[in-house]
Amino acid sequence: MARTGRVRCETDLYHVTIRGCGRQIIFEDAVDRNFFLDRLELLAEQERVDVIAYCLMDNHVHIVLFDPEGDLGVFMQRLCCVYARYFNERHGRSGHLFQGRYSSAAIEDVRYLLTVVRYVHDNPVKAGVSGRECYQWSSYRGYVEDRGFVSRSLVYELIGGAVRFVEFSSSEDSRRDLARVMHSDGVGVLEVARTALGGRDPLVIGASPGPERDACIRILSECGLNASEISRITGVSRKVISRVAGQN
Template sequence: MVIKMPREARTKSKTGIYHIIWRGANRQEIFHDNMDWIQFLDILKKYKIRCHLVIYSWCLMGNHAHLLIKEGSEDISNTMKRIGISYAKYYNWRYITTGHLFQDRFKSENVETISYLLKVVRYIHQNPVNAGIVNCAEEWKWSSCRGYYGKSIYPSNMLDYQLILMKFSSNLFKARVRFKEFNERKNNDKCLDEPMNGKRLSDEQARLEIKKRLGTVEIAQVKSLPKLERNEVLRKVKEIDGLSLRQIARIFGVSLSLVFRA
């Protein structure tokens, strides 16, 4: 009999501020297109209002999401559970899937100093740059970066930028200029003990990595393999760093839901 140890309770932040990371189970993508990103942000805004959250920063990537949040009217774990369940229900409905969407519980770290608060904001905004998706942070519209620069972002009226910008100047224009310089400064920031994101593989690179794992089997043959054998191949391929589920489905010519369930 396997005895499960109780989960260790999270240490409460003295400031109530947390850096939170949601990750897809088995490194799977949790956002596939604009509709998914919009849905997650709509859910986040809904619970910001309902639970009186303060949201300092966010960035949604393909298989994970970063949030910088101040706890509201209930324990942060309860609020994150509501958000996770709401998005998972939407995801399973849209893609006709079942099972766990997220990797265990969300990860979090306490943010208890102003200097670390600023560092986490920059780290979050630079995620798509470090992943090689964009050249500068403001090009990625699924983060809060543009809001700090005075540009429109989705959704409106969700970003609480005042505390951060006030640390740069009481004059809003000067604060935005100084924050942008800080936000785009080269650095070695690492938060939540997470390694810096690797670049996503191109389809050509992905095919080369896939072939290494297929052995004598050709890519074109995989979709015709018996179910158990095909699923075993797909599980091995899903372990390749920098390869998305959508790429796997496209390269093998199978449905996204089939790759997800393997």
């Protein structure tokens, strides 16, 4: 079956993730990371793509992009190819470096962009690697110190500058918005549901009173979970979920 093309988002904002094949390491050291960032900056300028945020982890990368020209596929293909070629040559390996094609999630609401940027910068925190302020391989410090090649103007405009950015990054985020980002990034359904429900076990939903059960189902649906996923983790029938959330 032919691969379907990606649908262009009206805001031209995307959260892109690149993962190592089989979760393998894609950055061995600072030399690798600096090469990737140098090429990210260079290719973004050439393809007229704005890098709004990024975070390099050992086996995956998050990038938030503004792509007004609609050439996201060309940009990502060039970036992935040039880095994979470099990495294989430097480390004496062959074969695929990345896990298939990059994944991209459209950011349909510019205010939702803030939640996505925060999620990206929090990756080293959630992995237990480092605090966001100390992590060298994300764009967080570029926002705080107003430096680097990332395009900060849209986020600053939405949030009110660097000081407010730090305050927002340290505040409690909307559980529902955070769960939406997690789901679009491929995080497990059970973890997404627990985040959206404030830590509650989804299995208790089926035994909850009708109005409470229905409210929880709507929350999970709004986070991007489909009827089959909700049914699997809650025990509620798909028929009930379809009626409550309007899903087939």
